[in-house]
Amino acid sequence: MSPADALLSWFCAHARDLPWRGAGASPWPVMVSEFMLQQTPVARVLPYFTQWMRQWPTPADLAAASPADVVRAWDTLGYPRRALWLHEAAATIVDAYGGEVPADYSALRRLSGVGDYTASAILAFAFGVRIPVIDTNVRRVWWRWELGQDDAAVQPRVEHAALERWLPADGHRAAQVSLAIMEFGALICTARTPLCTQCPIAETCQWRERGYPRPATRVRPISKRYEGSDRQARGRILAVLRRTADATELTAQTVNWQDPGQFERAVSSLANDGLITQVRENVWKLPD
DNA sequence: CAGGCGTGGCT
DNA sequence: TAGCCAAGCCT
Incomplete structure (x- = not known):
């Protein structure tokens, strides 16, 4: 067979x-x-x-x-x-x-x-x-x-x-x-x-x-830590926007993220991907 | 083309 | 427990 x-x-x-x-x-x-x-x-x-x-x-x-x-x-x-x-x-x-x-x-x-x-x-x-x-x-x-x-x-x-x-x-x-x-x-x-x-x-x-x-055995232990990663930051931001119906103030503080620079990078990459849209300074929403 | 991209269960 | 793994794709 x-x-x-x-x-x-x-x-x-x-x-x-x-x-x-x-x-x-x-x-x-x-x-x-x-x-x-x-x-x-x-x-x-x-x-x-x-x-x-x-x-x-x-x-x-x-x-x-x-x-x-x-x-x-x-x-x-x-x-x-x-x-x-x-x-x-x-x-x-x-x-x-x-x-x-x-x-x-x-x-x-x-x-x-x-x-x-x-x-x-x-x-x-x-x-x-x-x-x-x-x-x-x-x-x-x-x-x-x-x-x-x-x-x-x-x-x-x-x-x-x-x-x-x-x-x-x-x-x-x-x-x-x-x-x-x-x-x-x-x-x-x-x-x-x-x-x-x-x-x-x-x-x-x-x-x-x-x-x-x-x-x-792999030459490199490629896997990166998820905790504290850009991916986790993106996930955190999107989670906030998913559960808020309207435009929401997004800062490192409002989403409880330690690293402000990393937070900004995450916001930028999400916007670049079309997953979030800016309403005004520090205010974002999911795209219409 | 190597690296980035979510989330959660399993060992 | 920290890492591996899960019907890949895009840049």
Whole structure:
């Protein structure tokens, strides 16, 4: 049995029932879910997705909303620029594609917030196009199973070609295989503590064959501390504006931020991102 | 293209 | 507990 077939039958038995999948899945819900799922766990997305689709069932509905409403609805889902990107993408879909999510890679890539992964995911999951969908899960599964290592520097084209070989000829079945690999990576072949005793493709796994080697110690401990970071400052400022309906006085003092210089940088970057709009000196609001 | 971008759960 | 990790994207 090929790894794709094995993962597919595992998926049939263990797939989570998620609202953006299955018979009810149409392009717009798929697109909304993919935006929300960027760097964000499924469990955290679920309630936001449900509420969001209830509030804005179509691209036209979302396009008609104000950025302020959109940012408030995004709440603490994280990376709030995604909310603006989705809003802008909805407007483009209405203006340029008659309100329908385009089934075309180049058109999708031109939408704000849509990169290679998201474009591929929409094509595969919403339209049944046979195209590899390569996210962090798929990449990790492939690295381990075929290359026998937990980390690798592989050219995107090589990766793409290799994973295309996993896909059956039929586009809808190929999409199911991609979903299966992603689900498998999310639930079994996880980054930190993989559940190899439950693995349906262990027999042919090169990583297992080699004794589960871990990547060499990183050259740099790149991760920065969140506490006291610019990101935390941005988050603090936006949190204040989300819960105030009108224009609000924003100073380092009013948002309880220690470093005034850092506070100013955070305000400037938020404004630069279009997440906040200045009303007058020290007074800001979410954009109309 | 390396770095910046939220938030919260888990080990 | 402090760091790792989570369906990436943009500049």
